[in-house]
Amino acid sequence: xxNAPITRGDGARRRVLDAALRVLDEHGIAGFTMEAVARRxxxxxxxxxxxxxxxxxxxxxxMDSTYRPQPVPDTGNVHTDVAQLLTMFADTLSxxxxxxxxxxxxxxxxxxxxxxxxxxxxxxxxxxPLLTVLRRARDRGQLARDRDLDLTVDLLAAPLFxxxxxxxxxxxPALIDDIIASVLR
Amino acid sequence: xxNAPITRGDGARRRVLDAALRVLDEHGIAGFTMEAVARRxxxxxxxxxxxxxxxxxxxxxxMDSTYRPQPVPDTGNVHTDVAQLLTMFADTLSxxxxxxxxxxxxxxxxxxxxxxxxxxxxxxxxxxPLLTVLRRARDRGQLARDRDLDLTVDLLAAPLFxxxxxxxxxxxPALIDDIIASVLR
Numbered sequence: 001x002x003n004a005p006i007t008r009g010d011g012a013r014r015r016v017l018d019a020a021l022r023v024l025d026e027h028g029i030a031g032f033t034m035e036a037v038a039r040r041x042x043x044x045x046x047x048x049x050x051x052x053x054x055x056x057x058x059x060x061x062x063m064d065s066t067y068r069p070q071p072v073p074d075t076g077n078v079h080t081d082v083a084q085l086l087t088m089f090a091d092t093l094s095x096x097x098x099x100x101x102x103x104x105x106x107x108x109x110x111x112x113x114x115x116x117x118x119x120x121x122x123x124x125x126x127x128x129p130l131l132t133v134l135r136r137a138r139d140r141g142q143l144a145r146d147r148d149l150d151l152t153v154d155l156l157a158a159p160l161f162x163x164x165x166x167x168x169x170x171x172x173p174a175l176i177d178d179i180i181a182s183v184l185r
Numbered sequence: 186x187x188n189a190p191i192t193r194g195d196g197a198r199r200r201v202l203d204a205a206l207r208v209l210d211e212h213g214i215a216g217f218t219m220e221a222v223a224r225r226x227x228x229x230x231x232x233x234x235x236x237x238x239x240x241x242x243x244x245x246x247x248m249d250s251t252y253r254p255q256p257v258p259d260t261g262n263v264h265t266d267v268a269q270l271l272t273m274f275a276d277t278l279s280x281x282x283x284x285x286x287x288x289x290x291x292x293x294x295x296x297x298x299x300x301x302x303x304x305x306x307x308x309x310x311x312x313x314p315l316l317t318v319l320r321r322a323r324d325r326g327q328l329a330r331d332r333d334l335d336l337t338v339d340l341l342a343a344p345l346f347x348x349x350x351x352x353x354x355x356x357x358p359a360l361i362d363d364i365i366a367s368v369l370r
Contacts, residue, residue, distance in 0.1 A: 027215075028213075028214065028215055028292050028293075028295075028296065029213065029215070029292065030212075030213055030214070030215025030216070031215070099295065100295045100296075102351075103288075103291045103292040103294070103295045104292050104295075106288045106291060106292070106350045106351075107213050107214065107288040107289050107291070107292040108213075109288070109350075109353075110213075110284065110285045110288045110289075111213070111285075116353045117353070119351070119353055120352060120353040120354070123351055123352045123353070124352075148363065148367075151360075151363055151364070151367060152367075154344045154347060154348070154352070154364075155340060155344060155364070155367060155368070157347065158343035158344040158346065158347035158348075158351075159339045159340060159343040161343065161346065161347050161350075161351055162339060162342065162343035162346050162347070163339070163343075165291045165294075165346075165350075166287075166291075166304070166308055166343075166346055167305060167308045167309075167339070168294075168301045168302070168304055168305040168308070169305070175336075178333065178336055179336070179339075179340070182333075182336060182337075182340060182368070183340070183367070183368075185370070
């Protein structure tokens with residue numbers, strides 16, 4: 001409900017989510033407790049528990065809140081559409097708390113299979129805009145009928161994660177163009 | 186020195202590295218202290234500090250020790266060579282402590298630029314076998330002269346990391362074949 005009016009409850013919710021992000025940012029997953037988040041938010045533990053029954057639920061909501069849903073571009077050119085989505089994502093990886101949060105989350109998920117399932121769901125939702133522009137391009141005849149769109153999303157999105165978390169190399173506009181040219185060739 | 190005789194000192198070094206892996210595995214980066222590792226290894230803190238001046242140095246050595254250097258295949262067929270390397274890596278991601286260690290490391294690196302530099306170096310070394318088989322294939326005329334080999338390594342390796350840490354989906358032999366067919370096409 002992006003246009004719903006902000007109520008007193010929403011404000012408290014937002015404050016707790018912001019506090020959750022700051023706690024994660026500074027202390028990683030090890031310091032991410034309901035107590036620490038409540039203290040940082042200036043809220044009672046009861047307030048936090050009212051919205052989120054577990055730290056896992058709070059963690060997932062905090063991740064979602066740092067990652068704005070991507071509008072689906074529809075320029076008629078698949079390269080342009082994909083470039084817009086990857087550029088927005090590169091910006092999220094460079095200029096928001098999202099990557100620190102994701103790193104903390106990936107570490108936690110190694111020790112908690114429930115977090116892996118939640119992350120898989122979340123990733124599935126985030127893949128949708130790319131899948132949609134690829135599907136439309138296929139319908140327009142810009143991509144081969146038999147192209148595996150799911151694999152194509154992997155090949156387009158994965159290098160950005162890899163560059164950010166594994167290779168620690170910059171994600172430039174030229175790189176994004178090269179990835180798209182190579183994958184959609 | 187893979188064939189050097191194991192001395193008393195090597196045994197102690199190995200024992201500390203094993204302890205470091207177990208501490209990381211159980212407690213993540215937050216519990217990864219010289220004290221905890223020494224206690225787990227049944228060694229004195231002085232012994233640990235003699236080999237590694239910092240927890241960062243110990244962490245990097247522990248990561249290196251879980252990841253055996255990949256022999257470079259040379260079958261004359263680039264698809265086969267790349268498939269061998271990716272299959273070995275998929276095995277490392279599924280059947281060794283490496284991914285848990287990497288997840289802990291990625292989280293730590295978000296808060297410590299020195300770790301990012303160390304990880305970039307380590308990743309550079311691990312990319313070498315893939316780069317070598319691609320270079321040989323290009324020299325044999327199996328890949329276009331003007332292909333960007335560095336980008337090709339990104340496109341081949343990144344989906345495995347992405348599947349393991351972000352999408353939490355299986356890495357099957359069929360997927361590896363599809364990635365190679367798509368990227369080397």
